[in-house]
Amino acid sequence: MRKINFSAGPSTLVLEVLKKAQDELVDYQGRGYSIMEISHRSKIFEEVHFGAMSRAKQLYGLNDDYEVLFLQGGASLQFAMIPMNLAMNGTCEYANTGVWTQKAIKEAKILGVKVKVVASSEEENFNHIPEVNFSDNADYAYICSNNTIYGTQYKEYPKTKAPLIVDASSDFFSKKVDFSNIALFYGGVQKNAGISGLACVFIRKDMLERSEKKNLTSMLKYSIHAQNHSLFNTPPTFAIYMFNLQMQWLLELGGLDKMNQINTQKAKLLYDCIDNSGGFYSTHAKSDKSLMNVSFNIKDTNLEALFVKEAEEEGMLGLKGHRILGGIRASIYNAITPEQVQILCEFMREFQKKYA
Amino acid sequence: MRKINFSAGPSTLVLEVLKKAQDELVDYQGRGYSIMEISHRSKIFEEVHFGAMSRAKQLYGLNDDYEVLFLQGGASLQFAMIPMNLAMNGTCEYANTGVWTQKAIKEAKILGVKVKVVASSEEENFNHIPEVNFSDNADYAYICSNNTIYGTQYKEYPKTKAPLIVDASSDFFSKKVDFSNIALFYGGVQKNAGISGLACVFIRKDMLERSEKKNLTSMLKYSIHAQNHSLFNTPPTFAIYMFNLQMQWLLELGGLDKMNQINTQKAKLLYDCIDNSGGFYSTHAKSDKSLMNVSFNIKDTNLEALFVKEAEEEGMLGLKGHRILGGIRASIYNAITPEQVQILCEFMREFQKKYA
Numbered sequence: 001m002r003k004i005n006f007s008a009g010p011s012t013l014v015l016e017v018l019k020k021a022q023d024e025l026v027d028y029q030g031r032g033y034s035i036m037e038i039s040h041r042s043k044i045f046e047e048v049h050f051g052a053m054s055r056a057k058q059l060y061g062l063n064d065d066y067e068v069l070f071l072q073g074g075a076s077l078q079f080a081m082i083p084m085n086l087a088m089n090g091t092c093e094y095a096n097t098g099v100w101t102q103k104a105i106k107e108a109k110i111l112g113v114k115v116k117v118v119a120s121s122e123e124e125n126f127n128h129i130p131e132v133n134f135s136d137n138a139d140y141a142y143i144c145s146n147n148t149i150y151g152t153q154y155k156e157y158p159k160t161k162a163p164l165i166v167d168a169s170s171d172f173f174s175k176k177v178d179f180s181n182i183a184l185f186y187g188g189v190q191k192n193a194g195i196s197g198l199a200c201v202f203i204r205k206d207m208l209e210r211s212e213k214k215n216l217t218s219m220l221k222y223s224i225h226a227q228n229h230s231l232f233n234t235p236p237t238f239a240i241y242m243f244n245l246q247m248q249w250l251l252e253l254g255g256l257d258k259m260n261q262i263n264t265q266k267a268k269l270l271y272d273c274i275d276n277s278g279g280f281y282s283t284h285a286k287s288d289k290s291l292m293n294v295s296f297n298i299k300d301t302n303l304e305a306l307f308v309k310e311a312e313e314e315g316m317l318g319l320k321g322h323r324i325l326g327g328i329r330a331s332i333y334n335a336i337t338p339e340q341v342q343i344l345c346e347f348m349r350e351f352q353k354k355y356a
Numbered sequence: 357m358r359k360i361n362f363s364a365g366p367s368t369l370v371l372e373v374l375k376k377a378q379d380e381l382v383d384y385q386g387r388g389y390s391i392m393e394i395s396h397r398s399k400i401f402e403e404v405h406f407g408a409m410s411r412a413k414q415l416y417g418l419n420d421d422y423e424v425l426f427l428q429g430g431a432s433l434q435f436a437m438i439p440m441n442l443a444m445n446g447t448c449e450y451a452n453t454g455v456w457t458q459k460a461i462k463e464a465k466i467l468g469v470k471v472k473v474v475a476s477s478e479e480e481n482f483n484h485i486p487e488v489n490f491s492d493n494a495d496y497a498y499i500c501s502n503n504t505i506y507g508t509q510y511k512e513y514p515k516t517k518a519p520l521i522v523d524a525s526s527d528f529f530s531k532k533v534d535f536s537n538i539a540l541f542y543g544g545v546q547k548n549a550g551i552s553g554l555a556c557v558f559i560r561k562d563m564l565e566r567s568e569k570k571n572l573t574s575m576l577k578y579s580i581h582a583q584n585h586s587l588f589n590t591p592p593t594f595a596i597y598m599f600n601l602q603m604q605w606l607l608e609l610g611g612l613d614k615m616n617q618i619n620t621q622k623a624k625l626l627y628d629c630i631d632n633s634g635g636f637y638s639t640h641a642k643s644d645k646s647l648m649n650v651s652f653n654i655k656d657t658n659l660e661a662l663f664v665k666e667a668e669e670e671g672m673l674g675l676k677g678h679r680i681l682g683g684i685r686a687s688i689y690n691a692i693t694p695e696q697v698q699i700l701c702e703f704m705r706e707f708q709k710k711y712a
Binding site: 001003013033036038075079080106197216219233236237 | 588
């Protein structure tokens with residue numbers, strides 16, 4: 001019996017994507033080998049690789065002003081690569097909205113670049129997205145679009161004349177985005193768009209010029225990866241294959257607007273259930289509530305562990321809140337269906353009846 | 357019909373490992389989810405992760421003097437991480453035996469450490485392993501144990517008082533190794549021990565002390581990965597799962613001595629076939645011939661493309677030599693069976709009869 005998996009990442013995959021991968025795992029397209037077994041320089045793999053790149057761009061409606069890079073090391077390595085490649089002589093400005101921006105700030109500071117935190121909701125335990133004004137002449141302006149742990153999300157990105165950098169790890173490929181001032185848009189793909197071990201970076205070409213001038217080792221230099229179409233060294237071929245399947249699934253679904261419509265519907269179901277329950281509540285700012293990670297609490301805190309336990313018995317996993325925040329968290333990424341959210345809502349109503 | 361895949365990497369996997377992965381891809385151990393879908397912090401994944409680490413150490417007979425790290429970025433990122441973490445105020449010495457040591461040297465130079473190339477076979481187009489004497493007081497002594505492109509391999513590692521660093525990417529887990537002067541032993545696992553997207557690093561603990569003192573961003577610092585048991589950030593969970601399956605298969609086979617016995621048998625079959633053929637030959641030093649990558653040529657060079665084509669028609673892939681060297685190359689890693697090498701030898705004999 002397949003579980004309903006609300007894990008924050010790595011997280012549930014689209015069942016038909018998973019089944020397709022299983023079907024052809026030993027024998028890819030009847031060729032007599034697995035996609036995992038062939039050279040990254042082979043035509044067969046290149047079809048997957050370049051197909052995935054072009055589908056990713058298509059989904060966001062991007063033209064050739066942007067390159068797509070497939071990198072290893074997750075978002076965590078990007079926290080360092082961004083200042084390494086893009087810091088100039090000005091300030092690197094950050095809006096601090098949670099653990100992931102804190103980590104990005106920390107790595108930039110280790111590198112000795114001029115870090116400036118221009119907005120923060122840290123004192124309110126990151127329960128909202130703070131207002132942010134970046135300097136026009138900053139080297140870059142950095143945000144995290146969705147805060148996995150706290151369940152907050154930018155509904156619109158800050159307007160800025162500085163190049164905007166967005167860590168979109170936990171709402172990657174979940175909705176269309178206005179790229180008009182985005183210079184770099186990136187994320188690990190293991191939440192909404194594949195499995196762990198692959199980061200996807202959209203980078204505007206003027207940023208590659210900055211990178212080009214830097215004295216960096218090859219694997220840490222965006223321009224080298226761009227010049228080599230992310231085949232500078234052996235890429236994580238299976239992770240790219242899985243990402244490609246997910247891109248195909250999104251396109252067949254109708255693209256990111258359609259995906260966003262479904263994601264909005266799912267989030268509404270769950271937030272309505274919380275708001276109408278009497279027993280469940282969420283503390284963060286209404287306008288900033290994430291469509292991806294729904295964090296909430298039970299008025300009687302003692303019931304939280306029981307909630308997680310009983311949900312597991314009903315086949316629902318991953319509902320325990322992050323250790324930093326506690327409480328309950330349901331991650332309802334792309335692969336979670338509205339029907340699965342309904343099942344959670346019904347369980348919540350039953351739970352409340354039983355213990356209220 | 358399954359092909360016989362002599363690719364240099366990513367390369368063929370053990371069929372029973374591949375089938376096991378397929379069987380449980382959608383439903384891991386009857387749990388209702390895929391191993392790809394669960395948190396890297398979950399008990400179920402931790403069993404895989406720590407199981408893989410302890411099996412890897414068991415296979416090489418290593419005690420707690422060494423830590424195992426699971427990293428992303430392949431050997432290519434290690435070319436930079438090694439000097440970043442381990443260079444002190446002395447020289448970083450390299451034996452240059454091919455493209456992979458050239459790349460390692462290049463990255464160290466970018467970092468501005470004191471690089472000294474103490475031996476090289478570059479002038480003879482890397483057709484042998486040169487004699488090498490490292491300085492006792494070097495910061496480290498660096499070799500590549502097997503040269504994938506040229507088909508040369510160290511039969512014994514150089515003795516040195518300096519910490520020895522071995523890039524073992526293309527003979528990783530193919531045989532036992534004397535670790536008595538090894539400080540760091542590493543490789544991408546996509547040739548002998550799994551799929552691409554995972555590098556495995558064995559590091560002696562005194563090297564972690566060097567790393568600890570360095571001012572490096574977190575993902576580039578060995579000591580951070582060691583302290584976090586390679587769970588500092590989301591690791592490539594599926595690649596680790598595949599690596600673990602491969603470790604289990606090696607242990608069930610009887611370990612690395614048994615694996616080496618089979619690998620030696622396979623290489624003997626193929627080298628004997630070349631040497632006794634009259635039409636095929638290999639130019640590199642007999643004593644340095646690789647048990648992993650068998651490079652050879654056909655006396656009538658015009659026949660080489662035909663050889664590759666006809667072999668493909670017979671279901672044998674990946675025999676075209678690397679573009680740098682040309683000719684033919686058969687990579688006969690762990691997952692290639694003696695029977696498959698026999699089939700190649702028979703094809704070679706038939707080919708020669710037909711075209712001699």
